[in-house]
Amino acid sequence: MSVLARHLNILDHTLSSLWRRRLKNLSVLLVFAGVIFLIASFQLVTRALTETAEQALVAAPEITIQKMSAGRQVAVPLAYSEKLSGIFGIRRVVPRVWGYYFDEVSGANYTVLGLERDRMPASGQLDLVLDQGESPAPGRSGAALIGRSVQQGLERKGGSLLSLFRPDLSMVSFTVAGVFKEETDILTNDLIVLDIDDARDLFLVPEDVATDLCVYVANQREVPTIAKKIADALPDTRVVTRAQIRKTYQVVFGWRSGFASVCLLTALAAFVIFAWDKASGLSPEERREISILKLLGWETRDILAIRLWEGILVAGLAFVLGCTLAYIHVAFFGASLFRPVMVGWSVISPSLRLAPTVQLSQFLLIFCFSVLPYMAATVIPAWSCASVPAESALGGV
Amino acid sequence: MFLDSWSIALVICGLVVFFMMGFAARSAVRVLLYWDPDSDSGRQIKLENEIWLTSTLVECALGVQILSLTVFVLAADHFSGAIVGAMCATGSLLANDFGVPALTVKIGGVFLYGFWIVLHQLDIRSERYPLVRLKYIYLLTLLPLLVLDLSLGMMYIAGLEPDIITSCCAVVFGEAVGGGTNLFAGFSHFLSLLLLYGSTALLFILGGLLLAWRRIGLVVVFGGVWLWFFLLALVVITTLFSSYVYAMPFHKCPFCILKPEYYYIGFAIYGLLFTGAHLGMSVAVTEPLRQVVGLEEVTERFQRRATLWSLVLLALFTAVSSWHYLRYLLLGGQG
Numbered sequence: 099m100s101v102l103a104r105h106l107n108i109l110d111h112t113l114s115s116l117w118r119r120r121l122k123n124l125s126v127l128l129v130f131a132g133v134i135f136l137i138a139s140f141q142l143v144t145r146a147l148t149e150t151a152e153q154a155l156v157a158a159p160e161i162t163i164q165k166m167s168a169g170r171q172v173a174v175p176l177a178y179s180e181k182l183s184g185i186f187g188i189r190r191v192v193p194r195v196w197g198y199y200f201d202e203v204s205g206a207n208y209t210v211l212g213l214e215r216d217r218m219p220a221s222g223q224l225d226l227v228l229d230q231g232e233s234p235a236p237g238r239s240g241a242a243l244i245g246r247s248v249q250q251g252l253e254r255k256g257g258s259l260l261s262l263f264r265p266d267l268s269m270v271s272f273t274v275a276g277v278f279k280e281e282t283d284i285l286t287n288d289l290i291v292l293d294i295d296d297a298r299d300l301f302l303v304p305e306d307v308a309t310d311l312c313v314y315v316a317n318q319r320e321v322p323t324i325a326k327k328i329a330d331a332l333p334d335t336r337v338v339t340r341a342q343i344r345k346t347y348q349v350v351f352g353w354r355s356g357f358a359s360v361c362l363l364t365a366l367a368a369f370v371i372f373a374w375d376k377a378s379g380l381s382p383e384e385r386r387e388i389s390i391l392k393l394l395g396w397e398t399r400d401i402l403a404i405r406l407w408e409g410i411l412v413a414g415l416a417f418v419l420g421c422t423l424a425y426i427h428v429a430f431f432g433a434s435l436f437r438p439v440m441v442g443w444s445v446i447s448p449s450l451r452l453a454p455t456v457q458l459s460q461f462l463l464i465f466c467f468s469v470l471p472y473m474a475a476t477v478i479p480a481w482s483c484a485s486v487p488a489e490s491a492l493g494g495v
Numbered sequence: 496m497f498l499d500s501w502s503i504a505l506v507i508c509g510l511v512v513f514f515m516m517g518f519a520a521r522s523a524v525r526v527l528l529y530w531d532p533d534s535d536s537g538r539q540i541k542l543e544n545e546i547w548l549t550s551t552l553v554e555c556a557l558g559v560q561i562l563s564l565t566v567f568v569l570a571a572d573h574f575s576g577a578i579v580g581a582m583c584a585t586g587s588l589l590a591n592d593f594g595v596p597a598l599t600v601k602i603g604g605v606f607l608y609g610f611w612i613v614l615h616q617l618d619i620r621s622e623r624y625p626l627v628r629l630k631y632i633y634l635l636t637l638l639p640l641l642v643l644d645l646s647l648g649m650m651y652i653a654g655l656e657p658d659i660i661t662s663c664c665a666v667v668f669g670e671a672v673g674g675g676t677n678l679f680a681g682f683s684h685f686l687s688l689l690l691l692y693g694s695t696a697l698l699f700i701l702g703g704l705l706l707a708w709r710r711i712g713l714v715v716v717f718g719g720v721w722l723w724f725f726l727l728a729l730v731v732i733t734t735l736f737s738s739y740v741y742a743m744p745f746h747k748c749p750f751c752i753l754k755p756e757y758y759y760i761g762f763a764i765y766g767l768l769f770t771g772a773h774l775g776m777s778v779a780v781t782e783p784l785r786q787v788v789g790l791e792e793v794t795e796r797f798q799r800r801a802t803l804w805s806l807v808l809l810a811l812f813t814a815v816s817s818w819h820y821l822r823y824l825l826l827g828g829q830g
């Protein structure tokens with residue numbers, strides 16, 4: 099009999115034996131699928147968030163300059179941008195004024211961003227991400243572009259004007275020129291975009307400083323060199339490149355998901371002990387079955403093969419089930435169980451739509467986390483089952 | 496960088512292999528001490544049962560080891576997103592002194608465990624299990640390699656320094672920026688192609704001769720040429736074929752061909768190469784077993800099959816690995 103035919107027959111026997119003990123096997127299957135679901139959800143959320151962050155960073159300036167004083171970020175003088183004029187390769191240096199605005203009514207922090215839009219390279223494309231309205235002409239004061247939850251807050255208050263308070267509690271109002279689309283929520287949900295002079299007025303920031311400077315570089319390959327030159331020219335600043343922000347995001351998300359995985363390892367360990375226990379506890383009927391098979395001429399290795407096939411089938415089914423549930427959880431329910439761990443828990447957290455891309459490497463990772471320990475836990479009990487001596491059937495009859 | 500899912504996966508793989516091989520080694524010690532094929536005592540019967548456990552454990556460990564080799568390369572690729580100057584797995588493997596040794600030990604491990612399984616398969620074909628002692632001595636000698644593998648992997652992960660934005664002042668910029676780092680440089684196109692296709696032809700000739708007319712010397716040469724071919728193929732894939740897969744003359748990387756962008760062609764290329772080389776080399780490795788009583792026929796049958804299959808895999812490997820290069824030439828490119 100060929101090897102294939104032998105294994106097909108064994109598989110046939112395994113399936114019927116799995117079905118006979120369906121309650122025991124189903125319990126293992128469900129617990130295992132649950133563990134895989136937890137692990138896979140974390141992996142898929144991490145992947146989706148890293149990708150979303152990468153997409154968001156495409157339009158970020160190549161280099162951002164922040165002034166540091168006593169280890170804290172402070173406003174950067176506009177005069178600094180003149181010091182950079184000698185560095186070749188810099189296309190443009192654009193100041194930004196931004197900060198957080200605490201809204202007492204909703205208890206939320208809005209992000210207010212003041213831009214000099216006529217000088218920013220991609221500002222013409224701002225209309226593409228607007229759901230309603232259009233971006234005001236650059237330099238026009240008194241108009242704001244707002245994110246969706248800012249709009250919801252405004253609707254609750256029942257006004258059409260966005261009224262904010264300066265630090266001295268005097269009020270300043272803006273008309274709403276446009277609302278950002280849902281797709282850009284991760285960036286724009288709590289965002290208020292103003293003209294830079296309006297933002298200065300709101301935060302009472304002096305004319306000659308900005309929160310940070312955005313540096314646009316023509317040739318991507320020159321970014322590290324230019325960043326180094328800037329760091330030399332302006333020693334009291336922190337120079338952050340886009341590549342570094344991306345790496346930091348990856349490290350942070352990787353670290354968080356790694357940390358979560360370590361926590362899940364306890365669940366995995368519990369499951370491994372459970373699987374070991376289930377696999378090694380032989381009922382008298384099972385003992386008799388194995389002995390009879392041996393009396394009929396089956397060898398230890400055939401019975402071992404049955405046990406291993408059982409393991410493969412249970413693990414395979416649980417893997418498919420767990421991964422499918424995890425995908426549904428992440429893609430359709432926004433990973434609601436774990437999102438606080440990954441994105442934080444502020445009052446307005448963006449209602450993200452996560453679309454995890456499915457990559458083979460992700461599944462390999464999940465496989466290593468779940469199926470390998472299961473396999474290691476069941477192989478020795480499988481062998482001890484297989485080595486039940488043939489004569490032990492006689493005692494039970 | 497231990498707190499990353501990929502690092503944890505690598506550690507889990509390492510521990511699973513270690514656990515299985517540890518158990519196998521326990522049986523190995525017992526078998527070496529008490530094995531007596533002429534006895535029919537309870538202990539002997541128990542030991543005969545135990546050799547099934549050991550072989551299952553080593554087979555599983557080999558599977559995990561192959562998986563962990565893949566995980567290692569993919570993990571290195573993943574780490575490249577967080578390390579200064581690394582654009583892909585090459586960069587992160589070179590990020591500290593342990594990356595390349597860890598990879599080499601893992602590749603070596605795959606071959607050495609594979610030879611154990613060949614020994615085992617030959618052994619169980621004979622009723623008296625003549626190779627039991629040899630097999631278990633070999634198993635015990637594999638343990639130090641396993642410890643080395645695990646420790647190199649751990650030291651590699653521990654030594655990785657991720658590049659994150661620190662809260663202090665100006666950042667430090669890495670020196671290496673481009674992704675053009677290359678493990679092997681300075682091979683001329685013509686010479687490497689000549690060597691590769693020359694060795695392929697030589698293997699076919701030797702294999703054909705072996706199938707028709709076998710001599711001990713020929714067997715050893717065949718195994719030796721396979722080893723040479725394996726190493727040469729790794730170099731040529733890196734320096735030459737890979738850039739045709741990427742369609743970028745300056746991108747020479749043995750790892751990026753494993754990515755989905757290139758339809759995972761690397762897995763096919765390396766899978767064929769590793770299996771072919773393993774079969775080819777095991778023809779030479781099993782040659783001394785022909786002297787063992789009870790194994791003459793079994794070994795010879797295995798050698799014939801292994802020779803034939805290694806040649807089939809070699810042909811497939813040549814076709815798959817040269818495909819992008821040939822297509823480039825056919826479409827009018829200049830080699």
